[in-house]
Amino acid sequence: MLKQLRKLVYVANKQFQRQGMTDANWGNVSGIDRERELVVVKPGDVSCKDLTAEDMLIIDMHGNVKDGEGEPAPDVFTQLQLYKAFPKIGGIAFMHSTWATVFAQAGLGIKPYGLKHTQHFRGTVPCTRTLTDEEIRALYQEGVGDAIIETFAKIDPMTIPAVLVNNYAPFAWGESPSHAVSHATALEKIAKLAYHTNMLGLASKHKVTPISDSFYDMRG
Numbered sequence: 146m147l148k149q150l151r152k153l154v155y156v157a158n159k160q161f162q163r164q165g166m167t168d169a170n171w172g173n174v175s176g177i178d179r180e181r182e183l184v185v186v187k188p189g190d191v192s193c194k195d196l197t198a199e200d201m202l203i204i205d206m207h208g209n210v211k212d213g214e215g216e217p218a219p220d221v222f223t224q225l226q227l228y229k230a231f232p233k234i235g236g237i238a239f240m241h242s243t244w245a246t247v248f249a250q251a252g253l254g255i256k257p258y259g260l261k262h263t264q265h266f267r268g269t270v271p272c273t274r275t276l277t278d279e280e281i282r283a284l285y286q287e288g289v290g291d292a293i294i295e296t297f298a299k300i301d302p303m304t305i306p307a308v309l310v311n312n313y314a315p316f317a318w319g320e321s322p323s324h325a326v327s328h329a330t331a332l333e334k335i336a337k338l339a340y341h342t343n344m345l346g347l348a349s350k351h352k353v354t355p356i357s358d359s360f361y362d363m364r365g
Contacts, residue, residue, distance in 0.1 A: 147185060147203055147212075150176050154185040154236070155198040157322035161238060162193035164330050172240035173218055176322040177228050179235075182206050184228065188215030219286050226290030227318065231302045236322030238329040241314045244336035248272065249309035255332075255339045262338075265306070265331040271296050272309040289313065307332045 157174040172193070175186040186202050187193070202213035206229065208222055224237045240246075248255055255270040257263055273292040280288030293308050293316065306328045307317040317329035 147178055147183060150178055150185050151201045152198055154322050155196065155201055157236065157326050158187050158193045158196055160326050174236060174238045174322050174325055175221060175224050176236045183211065184225065186217045186221050189218030190215060222286040223290040227293060230294045233303050234318045235320045236325035237316060237318045238325040239316050240329055242333040244340055245309065245315040245332050247340065248336055249314055250312055252311045254309065255336055258339055258342050262335045265328055267304040270305060270307050270309060270332065273311045275311045
């Protein structure tokens with residue numbers, strides 16, 4: 146069942162691990178078959194390091210396991226919400242990478258300070274609102290999904306394919322699982338650059354440079 150997508154998601158998870166984007170079970174990559182409305186994910190209790198292609202789970206849009214052994218990680222239920230809300234997404238990456246998570250925990254978006262940012266994100270990578278006490282006490286992952294979807298109410302998720310969830314962690318996505326990994330890796334790198342830019346004390350005076358504007362134009 147979904148042999149090709151299963152392999153693509155497996156390869157993306159291994160790439161994710163090689164890029165240093167996940168530690169132990171802290172992170173995963175998923176992919177969706179839009180026609181069949183099925184999603185391929187890794188089991189929540191298997192690290193990317195130990196993962197095999199046979200370990201991959203196939204779940205429906207409600208999180209029910211249709212093929213494979215084990216259960217998906219809790220954050221997969223947030224990913225399912227994003228797949229439903231953002232129909233052009235083909236893959237999603239979730240992580241607790243250091244620099245991007247620092248911004249998420251601080252409740253700060255990442256501004257486009259330079260060209261490396263604009264190569265992947267056309268504008269500020271936003272941070273969501275904080276979750277309400279009711280959302281935290283009830284279905285936390287559902288609340289996370291709601292907060293992300295609200296944040297992108299007026300933003301095209303394909304032009305800014307990532308988000309920072311306040312007090313939590315980052316998500317990134319793309320047209321495929323491999324694109325999601327690429328954007329997740331870029332997010333971590335630009336978060337590190339932005340952190341050090343802020344540490345110089347110049348960020349409050351910074352404007353997007355002409356080279357960044359030109360790159361927007363080249364992308365169309």
